[in-house]
Amino acid sequence: MTKLLISNGELVNSEITSVEESIISIKTSREWLHAQKIDDILDYVDNVGKNWSDNFQNEIGINSSHVKNFLSKSHLENKLDIALHGNRHSLDSFVDLGDPKLLFHAQPRGISCHWIAGNVDILGIFSVIQSLITKNVSIIKAPSNYNLLVNLISSLKDIDTEKISGSDILKCFGVVYINKDDEKNQRILSNSADIRVAWGGHDAIKSITALPKNPFTEDIIYGPKYSYIIIDEESIKNQMTELSQKIALDVSTFDQYACSSPHTIFVKTKDEKIISEFSDSLSKAMENVERILLPKVKETEDKSKEIISTRSEYEIKGKVISSKNLSWTVIVSNEEGFAQPTFSRVIHVRPYTDNSVILKDNKKIQSIGIAINDKERFDLVDRITFFGGDRCPPLGKMSFFDSPWDGMFGMDRMVRWITTYK
Amino acid sequence: MKSHIETLLELDPYSLSQKEKNKIFHNAMNESIKFHYEKSDEFRKICDNRNFSPGKEFLVQDIPFLPVSLFKTFQLRSVPESEIIKTVYSSATTSNSPSTIFLDQITSKRQTKALVSIMKDFLINKKNFLIIDQKSDLGNSREVKSRESAIRGFFPFMESIKFGLDSKLKLDISQFKKLNEKNYCIMGFTWLLYTIILENENNNDVKEFFKNIENPIIIHIGGWKKLSDKKVNKEEFNEKVSEFFNCKKENIIDIYGMTEQLGTIYPDCSEGNKHVSTYSEVFIRNTDTLEIENIGVSGFIQLVSPIPQSYPGISLLSDDIGKILGVDDCSCGRKGKYFRFEKRTEKADIKGCGDTID
Numbered sequence: 212m213t214k215l216l217i218s219n220g221e222l223v224n225s226e227i228t229s230v231e232e233s234i235i236s237i238k239t240s241r242e243w244l245h246a247q248k249i250d251d252i253l254d255y256v257d258n259v260g261k262n263w264s265d266n267f268q269n270e271i272g273i274n275s276s277h278v279k280n281f282l283s284k285s286h287l288e289n290k291l292d293i294a295l296h297g298n299r300h301s302l303d304s305f306v307d308l309g310d311p312k313l314l315f316h317a318q319p320r321g322i323s324c325h326w327i328a329g330n331v332d333i334l335g336i337f338s339v340i341q342s343l344i345t346k347n348v349s350i351i352k353a354p355s356n357y358n359l360l361v362n363l364i365s366s367l368k369d370i371d372t373e374k375i376s377g378s379d380i381l382k383c384f385g386v387v388y389i390n391k392d393d394e395k396n397q398r399i400l401s402n403s404a405d406i407r408v409a410w411g412g413h414d415a416i417k418s419i420t421a422l423p424k425n426p427f428t429e430d431i432i433y434g435p436k437y438s439y440i441i442i443d444e445e446s447i448k449n450q451m452t453e454l455s456q457k458i459a460l461d462v463s464t465f466d467q468y469a470c471s472s473p474h475t476i477f478v479k480t481k482d483e484k485i486i487s488e489f490s491d492s493l494s495k496a497m498e499n500v501e502r503i504l505l506p507k508v509k510e511t512e513d514k515s516k517e518i519i520s521t522r523s524e525y526e527i528k529g530k531v532i533s534s535k536n537l538s539w540t541v542i543v544s545n546e547e548g549f550a551q552p553t554f555s556r557v558i559h560v561r562p563y564t565d566n567s568v569i570l571k572d573n574k575k576i577q578s579i580g581i582a583i584n585d586k587e588r589f590d591l592v593d594r595i596t597f598f599g600g601d602r603c604p605p606l607g608k609m610s611f612f613d614s615p616w617d618g619m620f621g622m623d624r625m626v627r628w629i630t631t632y633k
Numbered sequence: 634m635k636s637h638i639e640t641l642l643e644l645d646p647y648s649l650s651q652k653e654k655n656k657i658f659h660n661a662m663n664e665s666i667k668f669h670y671e672k673s674d675e676f677r678k679i680c681d682n683r684n685f686s687p688g689k690e691f692l693v694q695d696i697p698f699l700p701v702s703l704f705k706t707f708q709l710r711s712v713p714e715s716e717i718i719k720t721v722y723s724s725a726t727t728s729n730s731p732s733t734i735f736l737d738q739i740t741s742k743r744q745t746k747a748l749v750s751i752m753k754d755f756l757i758n759k760k761n762f763l764i765i766d767q768k769s770d771l772g773n774s775r776e777v778k779s780r781e782s783a784i785r786g787f788f789p790f791m792e793s794i795k796f797g798l799d800s801k802l803k804l805d806i807s808q809f810k811k812l813n814e815k816n817y818c819i820m821g822f823t824w825l826l827y828t829i830i831l832e833n834e835n836n837n838d839v840k841e842f843f844k845n846i847e848n849p850i851i852i853h854i855g856g857w858k859k860l861s862d863k864k865v866n867k868e869e870f871n872e873k874v875s876e877f878f879n880c881k882k883e884n885i886i887d888i889y890g891m892t893e894q895l896g897t898i899y900p901d902c903s904e905g906n907k908h909v910s911t912y913s914e915v916f917i918r919n920t921d922t923l924e925i926e927n928i929g930v931s932g933f934i935q936l937v938s939p940i941p942q943s944y945p946g947i948s949l950l951s952d953d954i955g956k957i958l959g960v961d962d963c964s965c966g967r968k969g970k971y972f973r974f975e976k977r978t979e980k981a982d983i984k985g986c987g988d989t990i991d
Binding site for chain 1: 682683707952978
């Protein structure tokens with residue numbers, strides 16, 4: 212079943228046989244969006260951030276304040292300037308970027324199609340906003356649990372600023388739900404894209420990238436990636452409770468299904484007692500986060516079975532501290548390398564060793580949460596990220612979307628750079 | 634003095650009420666758990682991690698369970714390797730690696746005793762067995778697949794034995810010509826039986842053979858995983874079997890059990906319920922909280938039995954979902970708990986982004 216959810220500035224929610232009409236419809240808004248000034252668009256997005264944070268706080272959850280901060284005008288001005296080689300006004304006209312002979316203008320690529328994963332729907336919103344502020348119209352292929360996404364996008368209609376009307380903005384977005392077996396419409400969507408943005412795990416990304424596309428289409432792939440944490444003895448000694456709370460948040464946000472969710476914590480210490488004390492502290496924090504901030508959503512039977520199996524395996528190989536039910540699990544062992552992810556708040560604590568697989572080529576690594584003495588941090592991060600890893604955020608903020616993400620400035624990839632002589 | 638486990642195995646499988654069974658069963662489990670705690674490092678580590686001490690008072694439901702998947706990742710033994718007489722491998726339907734179960738003389742004898750006592754309650758006389766499978770080596774090989782092992786378990790009930798399939802798992806009609814009319818039990822693995830029926834349901838020659846056999850009993854084992862994948866339910870299966878083999882539906886016995894706890898099997902009674910014998914216990918656990926569920930509520934099926942001595946498989950959490958239907962009050966007259974198997978847990982579709990690490 213394929214459904215048209217939002218099209219031509221209206222909430223639709225009806226079954227369709229083809230997505231073609233919505234693609235034709237969205238093209239009509241391209242020129243209007245191109246004519247808007249970037250500062251006016253950023254004003255509008257600033258209001259969107261405030262509106263979503265006020266009206267969808269419960270639905271967005273722990274990321275709510277981050278959404279507001281990320282969409283704030285000053286923040287996006289800065290991020291756009293950095294991504295667009297120093298001057299966001301390149302989106303409006305030709306600007307001087309320092310070349311002695313050339314002027315530069317960033318033109319939108321056209322239609323941006325977003326395949327948003329159900330496990331991280333709120334992260335997908337960030338690529339949609341990045342498309343808007345680079346003046347691209349968007350068609351969003353929503354996941355099956357699309358309610359929040361549809362509510363957020365349709366709310367744009369009710370947000371007006373002095374220069375921009377929400378109803379005009381909403382016409383720049385189409386939202387469709389395409390059943391995974393409906394290959395015909397997946398192909399139509401992919402063929403019409405000037406930018407394909409894909410969020411998801413290995414299987415999802417593989418099937419999206421296998422769809423036909425125009426040779427000039429730009430692919431922005433967010434996932435599949437693996438994330439982990441490195442902390443040292445000094446950090447644990449100085450701020451064990453605080454660190455544990457931050458890590459518990461990183462593990463529990465998105466129930467560990469995001470690319471930026473950590474699955475392994477490497478502890479730089481030779482003292483097993485430190486690892487043991489830290490694991491106990493982390494367990495308490497996991498319990499508190501589940502109880503107070505992020506109650507666990509019921510898992511599938513298959514996932515429950517997987518958690519039970521992992522727990523039993525490591526009861527034999529190491530030590531397992533867990534909730535009485537299946538809400539969270541802390542696994543301590545002396546195994547080397549990255550733990551196989553179980554997801555669903557199962558976190559492994561392992562000693563850091565220099566000869567571990569961390570120091571081997573691995574382009575699948577995304578976030579490396581770091582709590583290391585500053586004297587050592589930059590050298591260590593340089594050594595590790597030579598082999599893999601896209602960002603080294605502070606603990607507690609691993610799943611906060613940022614630019615660059617997955618090692619690339621998405622907004623730069625969403626524009627074509629035009630030059631003319633001075 | 635006889636051990637509590639041996640005493641338990643002397644009892645009739647279905648004549649004790651749940652209350653009468655509880656004390657005797659607890660004593661047997663107490664004996665079993667102390668043995669495995671001492672002999673199996675892996676089992677002891679699991680008990681210790683869950684703060685379970687066999688030296689303290691406990692309820693049977695408190696005994697730490699091992700997920701059956703553990704037998705795929707570890708070679709679990711509670712006796713020296715020299716005492717192992719057979720190694721049984723599961724059919725590995727849900728993963729690529731099979732479970733490995735090590736049997737010593739004591740365990741093997743206990744399993745046979747339990748299986749014979751249970752099946753005597755369902756098959757009163759010896760039968761001529763027609764096995765819907767290929768002929769396999771049922772000798773004294775040290776390594777046994779679970780299908781062979783299940784067939785072996787029924788030896789004591791076999792007046793004669795014939796195999797109905799050739800080496801390519803196709804019906805071998807030449808075997809059928811030697812059948813006489815009476816006292817037949819047709820036995821097969823659920824998915825294989827169904828496949829053979831589908832392949833031959835329009836074969837009048839075969840159907841003619843079965844018309845001449847007087848009311849056979851059909852025993853099928855091995856689980857519903859493959860048929861569930863094809864969306865075939867039990868009613869549909871029974872309909873096909875009854876028509877093809879010309880038998881009454883109440884004579885179709887679906888046997889639930891697992892390689893990781895051979896011997897303690899759970900055949901359907903005439904009411905379609907699976908009864909828990911004196912030799913084992915079944916609990917249903919909530920798939921989220923792992924708490925014991927009440928009668929009528931579905932969850933993971935946990936199987937407890939003191940029979941295994943050579944490996945610590947005395948309390949297992951299966952991959953199966955089922956529910957207890959009642960205790961001591963089934964219309965068939967058997968005492969104790971009775972339950973229904975509902976399904977094997979499905980493989981989840983949604984995977985996180987981190988599913989990329991090799």
